[in-house]
Amino acid sequence: MVDSVTSQSYTNWELILIDDASPDENPGNYLKERSKTDSRILYFRLNKNGGISLTTQKAFEYSKGEYIAFLDHDDRLSKNALSIVVKTLQEEKIDLNFFIQTKSFNLKFQEFFHFL
Secondary structure, three states, X not given: OHHHHHOOOOOOOOEEEEEOOOOOHHHHHHHHHHHXXXXXXXXXXXXXXXXXXXXXXXXXXXXXXXXXXXXOOOOOOOOOHHHHHHHHHHHHOOOOEEEOOOOOOOOOHHHHEEEO
């Protein structure tokens, strides 16, 4: 997931990584090191497991951007995903956008994005 964000063609992003007090410190150590090499990557570790609601709330608190997207640890973005979404949000004056994951890349644009 981290590599798919850092390799985006759109570069004005911040990646907020929340470690929900995982007993395995290896992923956290790796993510902490990544945050030292790229100022757009922010790593935070919670002292106590709070679940998805707390980690989501914390991500909102730490975010500084105009748009927010949520990714899970096993999500991957195509190289132009953020460029496409930001361009669409700006051009269409959209308040809300959600993306449906698919492994098929033969879908039409409208099938990928839902504008509200």
